[in-house]
Amino acid sequence: MAGGKKILFKRGGDCRNECAEIWAPLYCSKLECVQTRYFKSIFHWPRNVPNHYVRIEVGLESIETEVLKKMVRWWHKVQLMDGNRLPKICLNILKSLSNDRISMVKFNWYTQLKGKLDSIDAVSLLNTSEMSQFKDEFSSSILKFQNNKFSLDINAVLHSNYNPDFRKISSLTLCEQYLSLRVPIIKHKLISQMRLCQPRSFQITSSGFRNSFQTDISNCPICSIPEREDLQHFLLKCLRLQSYRDKYLNKYISSISDVDVQVQALLDVADINKLNDLFYFITSAFKMRNFVLSL
Numbered sequence: 001m002a003g004g005k006k007i008l009f010k011r012g013g014d015c016r017n018e019c020a021e022i023w024a025p026l027y028c029s030k031l032e033c034v035q036t037r038y039f040k041s042i043f044h045w046p047r048n049v050p051n052h053y054v055r056i057e058v059g060l061e062s063i064e065t066e067v068l069k070k071m072v073r074w075w076h077k078v079q080l081m082d083g084n085r086l087p088k089i090c091l092n093i094l095k096s097l098s099n100d101r102i103s104m105v106k107f108n109w110y111t112q113l114k115g116k117l118d119s120i121d122a123v124s125l126l127n128t129s130e131m132s133q134f135k136d137e138f139s140s141s142i143l144k145f146q147n148n149k150f151s152l153d154i155n156a157v158l159h160s161n162y163n164p165d166f167r168k169i170s171s172l173t174l175c176e177q178y179l180s181l182r183v184p185i186i187k188h189k190l191i192s193q194m195r196l197c198q199p200r201s202f203q204i205t206s207s208g209f210r211n212s213f214q215t216d217i218s219n220c221p222i223c224s225i226p227e228r229e230d231l232q233h234f235l236l237k238c239l240r241l242q243s244y245r246d247k248y249l250n251k252y253i254s255s256i257s258d259v260d261v262q263v264q265a266l267l268d269v270a271d272i273n274k275l276n277d278l279f280y281f282i283t284s285a286f287k288m289r290n291f292v293l294s295l
């Protein structure tokens with residue numbers, strides 16, 4: 001990934017503020033919204049894109065994983081302190097209170113930490129004091145927690161009605177290959193909007209102009225044939241865009257007969273030539289579309 005984009009992605013992940021291990025355990029879901037909204041804003045994705053789509057597309061680690069890392073490190077650091085140090089005394093009191101049924105989770109930091117580790121059956125990590133053993137257990141536990149969160153996101157995408165095509169065009173791994181291609185970010189923005197839109201109701205922002213597709217009208221406003229102007233019509237069927245389609249897209253779909261699979265084949269982008277072809281088709285099509293709409 002190019003340097004500028006690395007910074008961009010790092011900034012998106014930098015919702016983890018100072019001392020998050022202390023105050024953030026109960027607010028991870030709210031922090032998650034801040035992080036995903038940042039990427040929605042950068043890439044012009046709709047506000048209603050589910051957060052698990054954003055994390056899968058960009059390859060984001062969940063905020064909760066980051067917070068858990070900080071919590072465990074801080075716990076371990078305090079455990080290495082002398083027994084008369086105030087942080088150690090306080091945490092040990094919280095630990096003893098955590099077994100008390102009337103102890104409220106929101107007032108007990110240790111219970112919050114234990115609860116997170118309980119989900120991956122790794123509470124024993126908190127009792128490990130030997131450094132090399134701690135490092136090994138820490139790495140494996142965090143990986144386990146991360147994989148658990150990632151599998152929840154994948155499961156949510158697989159059962160989502162927001163965009164049924166996405167599960168077929170996504171690699172369902174951490175970060176899509178096209179986002180690491182060395183091209184201007186404007187191309188990433190355009191392609192990613194196509195991938196993350198709702199196919200039957202969407203807007204695409206290109207060069208600062210918002211292109212709204214009129215999917216509620218039974219005839220396409222561009223070529224006038226009796227079809228809704230949805231994503232499939234735009235990419236494969238609109239008659240006014242046929243010359244651009246012949247030039248840029250047909251080589252990728254000519255051997256495929258099913259139209260749904262054709263859309264998926266176009267939006268599953270892994271190499272720079274295909275990304276450029278798709279980008280030039282979309283920008284040319286938008287120019288033609290805006291010209292026809294202005295008549």
Ligand SMILES: [Zn+2]
Nearest residue numbers: 220223238239
């Ligand atoms: Zn049309």
